[in-house]
Structure formats: structure tokens, C-alpha cells
Amino acid sequence: MFGVLALAWTLYSWWVPEAIEIPPDRLSVELAAESPDTAVALAANLDAPLLPGNRVELLVNGSEIFPAMLASIREAKTSVNILSYVYWTGDVAVAFADELSAAARRGVEVRVLVDAFGGRKMDPALVEQMQQAGCRFAWFHPLRWYTLNRFNNRSHRKVLVVDGRIGFTGGVGIAEEWSGDAQDPQHWRDDHFRIEGPAVRYLQGSFAENWRQASGEVLAGDRMFPPLPAVDAAGIVPLNAAPAGPVSDIAFVYWLLFHGAREEIRIATPYFVPDPALELGIERAARRGVKVTLLVPGPHQDSALVGYASQTYYRRLLEAGVRIFEYQPTMMHAKTVTVDDTWAVIGSSNFDSRSFTLNYEIAMAVYDRPLVDELRASFDEDLRASREITLADVEQRSLFARVRNHMALLLRAQL
Numbered sequence: 001m002f003g004v005l006a007l008a009w010t011l012y013s014w015w016v017p018e019a020i021e022i023p024p025d026r027l028s029v030e031l032a033a034e035s036p037d038t039a040v041a042l043a044a045n046l047d048a049p050l051l052p053g054n055r056v057e058l059l060v061n062g063s064e065i066f067p068a069m070l071a072s073i074r075e076a077k078t079s080v081n082i083l084s085y086v087y088w089t090g091d092v093a094v095a096f097a098d099e100l101s102a103a104a105r106r107g108v109e110v111r112v113l114v115d116a117f118g119g120r121k122m123d124p125a126l127v128e129q130m131q132q133a134g135c136r137f138a139w140f141h142p143l144r145w146y147t148l149n150r151f152n153n154r155s156h157r158k159v160l161v162v163d164g165r166i167g168f169t170g171g172v173g174i175a176e177e178w179s180g181d182a183q184d185p186q187h188w189r190d191d192h193f194r195i196e197g198p199a200v201r202y203l204q205g206s207f208a209e210n211w212r213q214a215s216g217e218v219l220a221g222d223r224m225f226p227p228l229p230a231v232d233a234a235g236i237v238p239l240n241a242a243p244a245g246p247v248s249d250i251a252f253v254y255w256l257l258f259h260g261a262r263e264e265i266r267i268a269t270p271y272f273v274p275d276p277a278l279e280l281g282i283e284r285a286a287r288r289g290v291k292v293t294l295l296v297p298g299p300h301q302d303s304a305l306v307g308y309a310s311q312t313y314y315r316r317l318l319e320a321g322v323r324i325f326e327y328q329p330t331m332m333h334a335k336t337v338t339v340d341d342t343w344a345v346i347g348s349s350n351f352d353s354r355s356f357t358l359n360y361e362i363a364m365a366v367y368d369r370p371l372v373d374e375l376r377a378s379f380d381e382d383l384r385a386s387r388e389i390t391l392a393d394v395e396q397r398s399l400f401a402r403v404r405n406h407m408a409l410l411l412r413a414q415l
Contacts, residue, residue: 024255033260034342039367042256043237046249050237053230054197056346056366058374062179065172065192066092072162072194073099078223079109081207083140083159085118085348086173087126096174097126101133109223110135113211115155116142118173138214153243155210156359158192158348159203164226167195167203169347169362171270171335182330185300189382190333191268191375193346197231199364202238206362209240234368241349241361248356250349250363255281257339257365261290264340266379268295269351270333271303272310273409278356279313283320291323295334295382298326306352308408311401315394325386332382338372 031038043050059065073080073096080103087093104110112130114122116139131137140155160168170192172178180187195203208219219225239249258265258281265285272294274282286292294317301307314324337345347363349355397405 024252027256027259031260032262033257033339034262035260038256038260039235039237042253042365045256046237046239046252048237048239048249049202050235051198051202052235053232054195054199054234054236054366055232056234056236056364056368056371057194058371058378059170059192059194060378061181061190062092062172062187063181065170065190066095066179068194069160069168069192070095070099072160072166072168073103076103076108076162078163079111079161080163081111081113081159081161081204081211081219081224083113083155083157083207083210084174085115085154085156085158086175087114087119088121088173088175088177089123090176090179092176092179093123093126093174097129100135101130104130104134111207111211112137113140113155113207113214114138115140117154118156136215138211140210140214152358154359156348156350156355157206157210157362159207159362161200161204161207164204164222164224165196165200165228167200169193169195169203169364171333171348177331178333185330188331188333189327189329191336191346191378195236195364197234197236198228199236199238201225201228202240203362205238206240206360209242210360234366234371236367237365239347239361239363239365241356241359241363243358243360250345250361251278251356253345253363253365254278254337257337257343257345258282258285261285261339264291264293264338266293266295266336266338266376267351268332268334268336268379268382270297270331270335271306271350271352271355272296272313273306273352274313274356275353278351279316282322283316286317286321292321293323293325293379293383295325295327295332295379295386297332298328298387300327300329300331302331305408308405311397312405312409314389315391318389318391318394324389325383326389327382327386329385334382336375336379338375338379341369341372342367344368344371344375
């Protein structure tokens with residue numbers, strides 16, 4: 001048995017080598033995260049725009065998120081583009097299919113793009129319903145023998161853009177698990193964001209990129225990309241991250257912001273499996289006195305394997321001074337990072353190697369104190385429903401649990 005497992009692991013490692021993040025090791029000048037120069041450096045190094053004039057609204061749990069998204073589709077005049085990694089079953093899935101179908105029937109251009117792996121539970125009748133109503137539908141990277149080399153590169157993006165002017169992104173999938181208000185284990189905890197302003201063009205661009213890959217159609221024109229004047233004060237550096245080289249754009253954002261943190265870093269993530277270099281960045285921030293808090297799922301975890309692997313980091317993080325909390329009421333699926341009083345990183349990306357190196361993701365580094373304040377208040381509320389993990393908890397783990405956790409970590413590249 002062990003010989004078979006060893007052979008399987010050797011073949012796996014040869015066929016799918018782990019992509020290790022190789023972040024930089026120094027700045028030419030020291031920058032505090034709150035400095036405007038950090039925003040400029042971030043945009044310049046990523047060859048991304050720094051877009052002022054946006055409004056970002058936090059939506060908490062399905063009871064706020066889905067009504068806002070469905071209302072926007074209902075009010076659409078020209079176009080609706082929706083991209084989701086997850087489109088499963090239940091009343092939520094039906095409600096979106098109904099609203100998208102109704103929009104198409106009244107003459108709105110509707111495009112629906114679903115990841116072929118993440119959406120494998122989708123009811124084919126919903127696809128047929130939308131297509132018959134006039135929606136254009138495509139699967140992203142379906143399994144084909146001639147595209148096996150890219151099947152592992154999933155689109156994990158969650159994007160809804162209405163009339164090219166109103167955008168949504170964040171963590172939710174279109175499934176019953178995200179409905180409600182995190183009131184029990186069957187209703188997950190998550191955040192999503194409604195965005196207006198110039199950054200919506202880049203949300204549309206993230207959809208357009210994956211749509212082009214899936215359908216061959218290039219999106220263009222004012223219906224897709226209308227002029228977008230400033231509407232508020234939030235600055236945004238948009239990141240349309242794709243499977244790439246030795247350091248991903250999202251990982252670079254974390255490196256720069258963590259390096260410049262002076263007071264506080266808060267990380268909420270459902271899947272915490274970074275490679276050693278990114279883990280080290282968190283530990284270094286904590287050791288120099290930054291208050292670092294990590295919030296992850298507790299007893300309700302949709303991937304036990306990821307939960308086991310995450311626990312292997314606890315000892316080193318705790319010894320560095322990081323506080324770790326496990327959310328108790330239900331699955332915690334929110335994906336937000338805040339740094340000091342200034343920066344929030346939002347979008348679809350998890351804090352793991354798969355999101356940084358294998359998936360297509362959408363993330364936005366938002367320079368906006370009001371949003372950070374709102375996220376901190378929400379984070380505090382989540383902490384009150386969480387259990388803090390201590391070194392004593394780690395010490396009490398059995399030998400079996402420790403071996404199991406380290407075995408799970410061997411699959412870090414795919415988690």
C-alpha cells in the first residue's frame with residue numbers, strides 16, 4: 001500500500017510541480033502602508049491603473065448580497081455579464097436563472113459564464129432555460145482530451161456587471177449555501193461588494209478575458225465599456241490575476257502591504273494554505289509589533305483536507321505573535337484583508353497557492369478608510385462568534401492529528 005502511495009505521489013509531483021511564490025526581499029525606500037506613495041508603487045509595479053473616484057459598498061451574507069444582485073439584473077437596460085465559479089442548485093440558482101432569462105427576453109444582452117468544474121452540480125434545465133430566453137451561455141475550461149494541460153487552471157472569479165456601470169465581486173457562489181444570514185451551518189458566512197466608478201471597467205475586463213477564452217467572442221463598444229465618471233472617493237488598484245510566473249500579482253500586493261504595515265493586519269479567509277514565503281511575511285510583521293489576526297473556519301469546513309493543512313501553520317504563527325480565531329456558527333467563506341487604517345484587499349482570491357498560482361482570480365486593492373472601518377467592525381463581530389486558538393490547543397493535538405495534517409499539506413499546490 002505504501003509503495004503504491006509513494007509511486008502515486010512521485011508521479012503527481014513530477015506531473016504537477018508546486019509553484020512556489022518568490023516575493024521580493026526589500027524596498028528601495030521604506031514606505032508605510034498608509035502613504036499615498038504605496039498606492040503609486042503598487043500600481044506601477046503591477047502595471048495596473050490606480051483609479052480614484054469609486055464607491056465600494058460592503059454586503060454581508062446572502063440576505064443582503066442576493067437581493068442587491070438580483071435587483072441590479074432586474075433594472076438592467078443594456079447588458080448583464082455574470083461569471084461564477086459556483087453555480088449549483090436550489091432556490092437561489094433558480095432565482096438567478098429566472099431574472100437573467102427575463103432580462104434577455106426584454107432585449108438586454110445577457111452573457112453567463114460558469115466554470116466547468118465549479119459548476120458541475122448545475123441543473124442542465126437552468127442552462128436550457130436561459131439559452132431559450134436568449135442568454136448566451138458558456139462553460140469555462142470544460143474537460144476535453146486536447147485541453148488537459150489547462151484543466152487545472154480554473155476561473156475562480158465571481159463577477160457581475162450590469163450595463164457596464166455597476167459591478168459586484170467577492171466570495172459568494174450561486175447556491176443555496178450562501179442564502180440567509182449565517183444563522184446555522186446550512187447558511188454560510190460571506191462578504192460581497194457592490195462597486196461603482198471607473199474600477200467597474202476592470203471588473204468587466206475580467207469577465208471579458210474569460211468570456212473570450214471560453215466563447216471566442218471579444219467584447220467591445222459602449223454597451224460593454226461606457227464612460228465611467230468618478231462617483232466617490234475610494235482609490236482602487238484592480239488585479240485581474242491569471243496563472244502566471246514565480247510571484248502572482250495578488251501575492252505581491254500582500255507582500256508590499258504587509259511590509260509597510262505599522263499597526264494592524266486582519267486576514268479573513270476560508271482556505272489558508274500559503275507557501276512558506278508568504279507565511280514568513282505574516283510572521284515578520286507580527287514579530288516587529290504589528291497586530292496580526294487571522295480568521296478561518298472552525299468546525300464547519302467544506303474541505304476537511306484544507307482545514308487539516310491549515311492547522312500545520314498554527315504553531316509558527318502563534319509563536320510569532322499572530323492571533324488565530326476559528327469561526328464557530330457555520331462555514332466562514334469571507335475573503336478580506338485589511339492593513340492599518342487604509343487598505344482593504346477584496347475579491348475572489350483565497351489565501352492559498354491555488355488562488356495565487358493556478359486560478360484566474362479577481363482582486364481589488366482598495367485605498368479607502370471608510371471601507372476599512374466597515375470591514376473592521378464586521379470582523380470584530382465575527383470574532384465574537386469565534387474561538388481563539390492558543391499554543392496549548394496546538395500542544396494537545398494527538399500524534400495522529402499532526403501526521404494527518406502534514407500529509408494534507410503535501411497537496412498544498414492544489415489546495
